Amino acid sequence: MIKLSNISKSYDGRTNVLERISLHIKPGEFVSIVGQSGAGKTTLVRVLIGEERVDSGKVAVGDWDITKISRREVPFLRRQIGVIFQDFKLLPKKTLEENVAFALEVSGGRSEKIKKIVPSVLKIVGLEDKKKRYPHEVSGGEKQRAAIARALVHQPKILLADEPTGNLDAINANEIIDLLLRINRFGTTVILVTHNKEIVNHLNKRVITMDHGQVINDQEKGRYLL
Amino acid sequence: MSSLYRIIKFSFQDIARNVWLTIVTITILLLALFSINMLATVRVISDNAVAAVKEKIDISLYLQPDTAEEEIIALKNQITSSDKVKNVVYVSRQDALSSFREKYKNNQAVLNALKELGRNPLSPSLTIIPNNFEESGLLIAELKALDNHIIESRDFSDNTAILEKINNVTKRINEIGLFIISIFILTSLLVVYNAIRVAIYTHRQEIEIMRLVGASNFFIYMPFIFSAFIYALVSVLLIIAVFYPFLTLLQPYLEVFFMGYNVNLLSYFVDNFALIFGAQFLVVLLINMVASLFAVKKYAKI
Numbered sequence: 001m002i003k004l005s006n007i008s009k010s011y012d013g014r015t016n017v018l019e020r021i022s023l024h025i026k027p028g029e030f031v032s033i034v035g036q037s038g039a040g041k042t043t044l045v046r047v048l049i050g051e052e053r054v055d056s057g058k059v060a061v062g063d064w065d066i067t068k069i070s071r072r073e074v075p076f077l078r079r080q081i082g083v084i085f086q087d088f089k090l091l092p093k094k095t096l097e098e099n100v101a102f103a104l105e106v107s108g109g110r111s112e113k114i115k116k117i118v119p120s121v122l123k124i125v126g127l128e129d130k131k132k133r134y135p136h137e138v139s140g141g142e143k144q145r146a147a148i149a150r151a152l153v154h155q156p157k158i159l160l161a162d163e164p165t166g167n168l169d170a171i172n173a174n175e176i177i178d179l180l181l182r183i184n185r186f187g188t189t190v191i192l193v194t195h196n197k198e199i200v201n202h203l204n205k206r207v208i209t210m211d212h213g214q215v216i217n218d219q220e221k222g223r224y225l226l
Numbered sequence: 227m228s229s230l231y232r233i234i235k236f237s238f239q240d241i242a243r244n245v246w247l248t249i250v251t252i253t254i255l256l257l258a259l260f261s262i263n264m265l266a267t268v269r270v271i272s273d274n275a276v277a278a279v280k281e282k283i284d285i286s287l288y289l290q291p292d293t294a295e296e297e298i299i300a301l302k303n304q305i306t307s308s309d310k311v312k313n314v315v316y317v318s319r320q321d322a323l324s325s326f327r328e329k330y331k332n333n334q335a336v337l338n339a340l341k342e343l344g345r346n347p348l349s350p351s352l353t354i355i356p357n358n359f360e361e362s363g364l365l366i367a368e369l370k371a372l373d374n375h376i377i378e379s380r381d382f383s384d385n386t387a388i389l390e391k392i393n394n395v396t397k398r399i400n401e402i403g404l405f406i407i408s409i410f411i412l413t414s415l416l417v418v419y420n421a422i423r424v425a426i427y428t429h430r431q432e433i434e435i436m437r438l439v440g441a442s443n444f445f446i447y448m449p450f451i452f453s454a455f456i457y458a459l460v461s462v463l464l465i466i467a468v469f470y471p472f473l474t475l476l477q478p479y480l481e482v483f484f485m486g487y488n489v490n491l492l493s494y495f496v497d498n499f500a501l502i503f504g505a506q507f508l509v510v511l512l513i514n515m516v517a518s519l520f521a522v523k524k525y526a527k528i
């Protein structure tokens with residue numbers, strides 16, 4: 001599904017934020033990427049969604065070599081990879097339903113398709129009762145659920161979650177992780193970027209540990225090492 | 227179809243969210259268009275003034291009253307053969323008397339004096355129309371040198387100095403006008419560029435999310451380009467709404483100034499409506515498109 005072959009990336013030409021990383025993430029896997037701040041986790045996410053280019057090496061998503069991706073192709077890549085962030089990135093003047101529909105609207109989705117898909121993803125994340133509420137009217141966990149629903153509207157094969165529980169209390173964080181596990185069971189590859197030790201240890205799934213731009217550990221059913 | 231509807235919707239949203247900026251942008255475009263139209267007005271007025279002065283140019287040779295018709299025709303042919311002459315009109319004594327009577331038909335004192343005289347006091351004449359107005363000075367010199375005993379007197383009311391003055395003033399107005407227009411065009415470019423930049427700034431959250439969820443470049447750029455189109459359209463519609471009443475107010479003053487001549491600015495602008503305002507719309511649209519394309523390329527990068 002995702003294959004990184006010896007990728008390196010630096011911003012100033014001297015210090016590598018990613019250094020000779022090679023990884024293979026199989027379809028349907030649930031992978032946690034952990035590491036301290038500055039380990040290169042977020043840069044890796046940005047590389048995967050085509051926001052950053054690597055200096056060397058090859059990044060393949062499915063059959064797609066995204067190291068050679070053109071600007072014109074980037075939107076199509078992003079429709080294949082759903083992304084959620086710590087700060088939710090919801091539009092405050094739109095209801096949760098409108099926020100979810102927005103992703104399809106701006107991608108040129110047909111109105112009939114939007115009317116069909118939006119209620120179904122809101123049902124998956126359990127927000128069908130709160131779809132008319134604005135982001136400021138719901139809890140952090142519900143905001144993140146809405147963000148997940150938005151990430152799912154393109155039916156992506158990969159869901160990238162960059163610190164999705166960073167702004168949530170333990171109960172809401174666990175609910176979000178449960179939701180990600182449920183989505184993973186449907187067959188979506190989930191990549192969870194976090195430094196929440198308890199969550200990673202509780203998951204008992206593959207853990208990739210990064211430090212100073214390098215992968216220092218990669219374990220099936222791993223634990224948080226740092 | 228739904229994409230087009232969404233692009234238009236997002237465009238109107240950004241216009242509404244930055245309503246004051248929109249007003250300022252359209253005002254600057256309006257001022258630029260007003261200066262262009264003022265320059266066009268000055269051009270029309272000066273063309274009319276030049277035509278009026280040209281109409282008044284009078285190069286005439288007055289002939290001895292008793293000259294035989296054949297001699298007059300011979301002189302007429304001689305003058306016509308010059309390459310500086312477009313046409314020569316022969317006005318006989320009788321024709322001169324008729325037009326004199328017509329001219330003074332309301333002046334009984336003059337008509338009585340003529341009656342008292344008992345004969346036609348007017349001479350036959352040749353009115354010469356120059357081939358090229360700018361060469362009328364040379365023609366006058368040629369006619370002055372003409373030696374023929376039938377010529378009684380020569381009348382050269384030389385208007386070239388007045389024309390030169392009008393042409394100089396027009397040229398100067400055009401130069402200043404072009405300078406003002408250039409400043410307005412440059413200002414418009416910067417103002418539209420800034421308006422789109424601010425619109426992008428106020429939409430930065432949407433743009434960021436659009437990028438994340440896979441919106442195409444076209445979809446991200448187009449609402450801003452469409453806003454630039456709206457600015458152009460509204461400013462041209464407003465200049466039409468402002469300029470026609472302005473012309474209507476100006477027209478009576480022009481009529482007084484050009485009394486006896488047909489100077490109708492309003493009808494000029496009505497007759498050439500499509501050309502004048504169509505061209506202005508295209509120019510403003512081009513300026514706006516260039517400015518907004520630069521702005522979105524720079525600030526709404528994917």
